[in-house]
Amino acid sequence: MDWLTRMNRALDYIEMNISGEIDLTEIASQACCSSYQFQRMFSFITDVTLAEYIRRRRLTLAAIDLLNSDAKVIDIAIKYGYDSPVSFARAFQSMHGVNPTTARQEGVALKAYPRLSFLISIKGVEAMNYRIETKESFQVFGIERVFQTSGDGDGPTTPGGLWQQCHANGEVERLTSNAGELPVYLSRDLYKVHAVCSYRKTENDTFPYMLCSFKSDSSKTDGYLEITIPSHTWAIFPSELFTWDQFNDSIESLYHRFYSEWLPTAGYEQVDGMEFEVYGGRNGLNYVELWFAVRKTS
Structure with a gap:
């Protein structure tokens, strides 16, 4: 199994468990490496930590749920791993700039972080010495x-x-x-x-x-x-x-x-x-x- 397949399989696992428990050891297992190794690779490649990527994806999907359902804010908070509406509202406000209740109003600007995929990009960068x-x-x-x-x-x-x-x-x-x-x-x-x-x-x-x-x-x-x-x-x-x-x-x-x-x-x-x-x-x-x-x- 090549490097790209392993890394994208790890991202598949994250998406499949985004509204449940995400085991960092299992993410690394999908990529055939240690948890520490995967988190280092991920952060150096994407310029964002794995924990921050998961947080952004969850809050992106939480905003979509708020817009497209009548579910209670507390239920959406629990779905995406927050144990209280206060902690959820604080994280939501930090990313989107508005609280969860305001996000349901028409015309409110929100942010979306799409799911990542690892690809090989051919670029004309300088040679690497090794x-x-x-x-x-x-x-x-x-x-x-x-x-x-x-x-x-x-x-x-x-x-x-x-x-x-x-x-x-x-x-x-x-x-x-x-x-x-x-x-x-x-x-x-x-x-x-x-x-x-x-x-x-x-x-x-x-x-x-x-x-x-x-x-x-x-x-x-x-x-x-x-x-x-x-x-x-x-x-x-x-x-x-x-x-x-x-x-x-x-x-x-x-x-x-x-x-x-x-x-x-x-x-x-x-x-x-x-x-x-x-x-x-x-x-x-x-x-x-x-x-x-x-x-x-x-």
Whole structure:
């Protein structure tokens, strides 16, 4: 089953259950990937989160029900997943600009977000730089957190928050000093601290993320979590050189192009969503490489 078929099958599941319970794990299962992986792909391709897309679709259909039926507002609210007319009215007002009762009046302007479909678009965009490398098993060590895909929870709730916390408390500097020499299979202009994601299974709707260093003979790993990365084929996408104030735009562009341009047509698929963010610098500027564990599709 090809990439487009899997992604559109996930959207079919959403539409079939739009007025009922939508299981994020089941959406991902329809696309043959993890929940975290699907939500990342979806947001980078569409520029909207999966939760926001579902919310917009439900409120679009709720407006249609208000216009075309005599159903009570509370019944429509419950149908589309709201447990009270107050929460429904608040969400409806936020999207449509009017409350549900006013929406039934003739001539009131409302908004509609149509169902999405994934297609391959042929565009004359600039070439993507990438390379395919097969690496033997290696080890990394560092500071791990398990995050909820929703971003909820205690402490830093996103990988970005973890980076900020570890910069502030000196953990990044300490990990840098304990990293030792870079292993021989890495470029000499890489920094000492990187990140790896989805390298082991966790509970549904969560994913592991680690600020890590590549282990070498001179590394000091006491007090850190050590993990072994199995042998994989990696699709590696390097950014252009940038200053740190350009970091977000640079890395988001790489993710977006990987998911929307390369992955649908390259004849590869991701392996369990495993990926590295590998950082380096030269000539006073910085760069990032995104390493995606991949395998050829049949």
